[in-house]
Amino acid sequence: MATTNGTVENGQPDRKPPALPRPVRSLEVKFTKIFINNEWHESKSGKKFATYNPSTLEKICEVEEGDKPDVDKAVEAAQAAFQRGSPWRRLDALGRGRLLNQLADLVERDRTVLATLETMDTGKPFLHAFFIDLEGCVKTLRYFAGWADKIQGRTIPTDDNVVCFTRHEPIGVCGAITPWNFPLLMLVWKLAPALCCGNTVVVKPAEQTPLTALYLGSLIKEVGFPPGVVNIVPGFGPTVGAAMSSHPQISKLAFTGSTEVGKLVKEAASRSNLKRVTLELGGKNPCIVCADADLDLAVECAHQGVFFNQGQCCTAASRVFVEEQVYAEFVRRSVEYAKKRPVGDPFDVRTEQGPQIDQKQFDKILDLIESGKKEGAKLECGGSAMEDRGLFIKPTVFSEVTDTMRIAKEEIFGPVQPILKFKNIEEVIKRANSLEYGLTAAVFTKNLDKALKLASALESGTVWINCYNAIYAQAPFGGFKMSGNGRELGEYALAEYTEVKTVTIKLDDKSP
Amino acid sequence: MDASERGRLLDKLADLVERDRAVLATMESLNGGKPFLQAFYVDLQGVIKTLRYYAGWADKIHGMTIPVDGDYFTFTRHEPIGVCGQIIPWNFPLLMFAWKIAPALCCGNTVVIKPAEQTPLSALYMGALIKEAGFPPGVINILPGYGPTAGAAIASHIGIDKIAFTGSTEVGKLIQEAAGRSNLKRVTLELGGKSPNIIFADADLDYAVEQAHQGVFFNQGQCCTAGSRIFVEESIYEEFVRRSVERAKRRIVGSPFDPTTEQGPQIDKKQYNKILELIQSGVAEGAKLECGGKGLGRKGFFIEPTVFSNVTDDMRIAKEEIFGPVQEILRFKTMDEVIERANNSDFGLVAAVFTNDINKALTVSSAMQAGTVWINCYNALNAQSPFGGFKMSGNGREMWQCRTLLCNVVETVSLCRQETVTAQDMTAFCAPQRRAGLSTHQTFLHGNPGPAVSRGEFGLREYSEVKTVTVKIPQKNS
Numbered sequence: 001m002a003t004t005n006g007t008v009e010n011g012q013p014d015r016k017p018p019a020l021p022r023p024v025r026s027l028e029v030k031f032t033k034i035f036i037n038n039e040w041h042e043s044k045s046g047k048k049f050a051t052y053n054p055s056t057l058e059k060i061c062e063v064e065e066g067d068k069p070d071v072d073k074a075v076e077a078a079q080a081a082f083q084r085g086s087p088w089r090r091l092d093a094l095g096r097g098r099l100l101n102q103l104a105d106l107v108e109r110d111r112t113v114l115a116t117l118e119t120m121d122t123g124k125p126f127l128h129a130f131f132i133d134l135e136g137c138v139k140t141l142r143y144f145a146g147w148a149d150k151i152q153g154r155t156i157p158t159d160d161n162v163v164c165f166t167r168h169e170p171i172g173v174c175g176a177i178t179p180w181n182f183p184l185l186m187l188v189w190k191l192a193p194a195l196c197c198g199n200t201v202v203v204k205p206a207e208q209t210p211l212t213a214l215y216l217g218s219l220i221k222e223v224g225f226p227p228g229v230v231n232i233v234p235g236f237g238p239t240v241g242a243a244m245s246s247h248p249q250i251s252k253l254a255f256t257g258s259t260e261v262g263k264l265v266k267e268a269a270s271r272s273n274l275k276r277v278t279l280e281l282g283g284k285n286p287c288i289v290c291a292d293a294d295l296d297l298a299v300e301c302a303h304q305g306v307f308f309n310q311g312q313c314c315t316a317a318s319r320v321f322v323e324e325q326v327y328a329e330f331v332r333r334s335v336e337y338a339k340k341r342p343v344g345d346p347f348d349v350r351t352e353q354g355p356q357i358d359q360k361q362f363d364k365i366l367d368l369i370e371s372g373k374k375e376g377a378k379l380e381c382g383g384s385a386m387e388d389r390g391l392f393i394k395p396t397v398f399s400e401v402t403d404t405m406r407i408a409k410e411e412i413f414g415p416v417q418p419i420l421k422f423k424n425i426e427e428v429i430k431r432a433n434s435l436e437y438g439l440t441a442a443v444f445t446k447n448l449d450k451a452l453k454l455a456s457a458l459e460s461g462t463v464w465i466n467c468y469n470a471i472y473a474q475a476p477f478g479g480f481k482m483s484g485n486g487r488e489l490g491e492y493a494l495a496e497y498t499e500v501k502t503v504t505i506k507l508d509d510k511s512p
Numbered sequence: 513m514d515a516s517e518r519g520r521l522l523d524k525l526a527d528l529v530e531r532d533r534a535v536l537a538t539m540e541s542l543n544g545g546k547p548f549l550q551a552f553y554v555d556l557q558g559v560i561k562t563l564r565y566y567a568g569w570a571d572k573i574h575g576m577t578i579p580v581d582g583d584y585f586t587f588t589r590h591e592p593i594g595v596c597g598q599i600i601p602w603n604f605p606l607l608m609f610a611w612k613i614a615p616a617l618c619c620g621n622t623v624v625i626k627p628a629e630q631t632p633l634s635a636l637y638m639g640a641l642i643k644e645a646g647f648p649p650g651v652i653n654i655l656p657g658y659g660p661t662a663g664a665a666i667a668s669h670i671g672i673d674k675i676a677f678t679g680s681t682e683v684g685k686l687i688q689e690a691a692g693r694s695n696l697k698r699v700t701l702e703l704g705g706k707s708p709n710i711i712f713a714d715a716d717l718d719y720a721v722e723q724a725h726q727g728v729f730f731n732q733g734q735c736c737t738a739g740s741r742i743f744v745e746e747s748i749y750e751e752f753v754r755r756s757v758e759r760a761k762r763r764i765v766g767s768p769f770d771p772t773t774e775q776g777p778q779i780d781k782k783q784y785n786k787i788l789e790l791i792q793s794g795v796a797e798g799a800k801l802e803c804g805g806k807g808l809g810r811k812g813f814f815i816e817p818t819v820f821s822n823v824t825d826d827m828r829i830a831k832e833e834i835f836g837p838v839q840e841i842l843r844f845k846t847m848d849e850v851i852e853r854a855n856n857s858d859f860g861l862v863a864a865v866f867t868n869d870i871n872k873a874l875t876v877s878s879a880m881q882a883g884t885v886w887i888n889c890y891n892a893l894n895a896q897s898p899f900g901g902f903k904m905s906g907n908g909r910e911m912w913q914c915r916t917l918l919c920n921v922v923e924t925v926s927l928c929r930q931e932t933v934t935a936q937d938m939t940a941f942c943a944p945q946r947r948a949g950l951s952t953h954q955t956f957l958h959g960n961p962g963p964a965v966s967r968g969e970f971g972l973r974e975y976s977e978v979k980t981v982t983v984k985i986p987q988k989n990s
Binding site: 093094097098101139142143145146147148149150163452473474491505507508 | 515516519520523561564565567568569570571572574585870871874875878895896
């Protein structure tokens, strides 16, 4: 977080305290159409769909609803932009990097507008959208801008009198299907490496939250990406999403969403043209608190870890394992925290928790809360919706949770913290690893050996030690097992967006 | 400071250079005598691209975790070296400034840089931009002065952990000596060259003539990369000479601020005299003076574009670096012969080959003892690929990520896990620190004098020479 007002003079940061950013009042939504070839199109069918503000339950606006014909048109544009000899293919790699950096500049310029739109469409607190989502977007764009001209193949000393080298080429037309929990950020996580590596892209933003993606389209055009390099088709999973998963001219698909839909995407990808697939799916992430942990730190991290973004994070710390000796105290402090969590209007600066995204999620979360009560967990606080408050749910804490309960096995995606007890390290490792998920894990301990042992034993793509949600553009992120395939962010993301070509040139054995 | 923030500062500096591009180009032209349009389009473009290229690397300097034998967790960190001394030349003052500070700052080092005494102005202007960009005080320090005083002080300074020098081989040797004698500071050197440019009979002749011409005459001949030994295959020799002479006679020499000028003055009297002396030696030793050969006879250090043919390997003009507008054209018969003759030099900076034959191109380029080989192009330098010399043309590589390896110290950290220590020898090894649960076995040289790391994958880099091969192609697609 900024502790200065951001300016630097003569190497010394200016230490005046910053004013909090304010959302844009009465924001007019300008971009609601399908974005193809840097132009705005109506849907072929003429259909539109509405997007709602989950906080007020009011319709924000209507958006063009894409379907298969629109996807076909978008893919055609992306293919044309990828043709050998096209402006995008002829551009120096450094030029691609410059465009990404300039896009970051524009996102920074319009940061308040984008944060306001994101808050309207998702219900997340405005300050979170501004300082977390938008910060991540800018940093990720700049990080991958830097990689563009550093995507290097190898020269390789093989047997025989040949010259052998590899080229790391762009794959081609890449599809990106993005979720509603961090709409813009998840889009940038895919767009940045895809464009950095020279691909062209067709995007389907979540139907609940299409607005920031479409606004980004306007910035992409303003920056000067050639037409067809990025195309955006809003619509629904069974229509647009399915069309993309099966499209024979899409060479790679990146999907972030539920494990259930991830499986469908991968099936369709295989059945059609074996397009390469990366998946970022769900998690039921263990947060292991050892007796020797800094307890206050652990309580706070576990709290934010599960409640952040209304509990709607694939990284949610939704199985908190606490060592026996400190269990009661941990529960006590966690309940205190949960009771204090301010739930309310996302545009209020004091709010930490807004509404859930929609009725479907809301109902699912309450159903799981009921199962917790029925299956014998102890409800410490919360446990129901806020009275007369639409899609708002009270921060809920369950203790005495056991591994067989639904709330200990199923991804809740809501403000519900299940706290379980453990006796020793070997036991907690087995229990933490017992699910088919494997996205993240966290360990709270001061002991070096315990930390390193758990870090190597936990079957998760990310392990946090004495911290939570520490995600950086520079470090790879992704899941073990059914939490996903492949990695986003860091250098590792480049491998997901390039094809390796080996070139072998035979030389004459006799010299002239 | 976050690594990514170092990158932001470098990018910001690039923005400021772009803003003041015309001022810097004017200064470079005034102080160095190079044509203004070349300073603007070549030097300044290189500066901006280099700064932006390294801005991108700042937060991507990765170490690795390594599966060693035994119960250890081992990883490397690539840390900044510390204070880097940098001594830069007068032929591309601002560009060499960027080539040096960009990777050093990218890796988190601090810098003391001495611009050439002939051309200090653009470096000092950069100081103002560096301050404006917001680099913390002390990160970059600029010291104008002379070699025997400021330069020698930097080379011998025990508080300086690394020195990078671009200049003559003669001075490079002094620097490496002083570095060794003082505190074994790491040294990278970009020195001279007497670079072979090999033209086969199947080359596109007009294109080869033009490339060879620019290759030796660019920047008044004052390039370490000057293609100053042009080997032409016998069957096209006469025609090549004829066209080269015709081109040299057309080369426009004049005021750097005249937009039609291709060639300005030499940098100073000392260089001017040295070049004329070498030209005299060419005549005396029996080379055929085809055109030029003397000063222009006007105010300033201008020399006529000069071409020698029938040059043989033993002549001074075929062995010594001239650093002036003098083109030497030699004859060859076979590929094997020309490879041997091209390599027969203590220098090894660059080489070029002009041919359409895939075998000749790849065989000759692999055989050249040179840090960069160009195929069907010349002076194709860019921020993304490594540049540096074999043999006495230098040590180490600039540009590309190679530079980041040389700007970092590799620290290997191994942690011994307490509960897995069972074998006798392991116990003994870990014993002193077992109580703390940690045994560190650190092999690093941060602050310790010593050669660069020679174990693991990094050992490979100490024992291999990196060669960059750049081939001109009709149309690139990503």
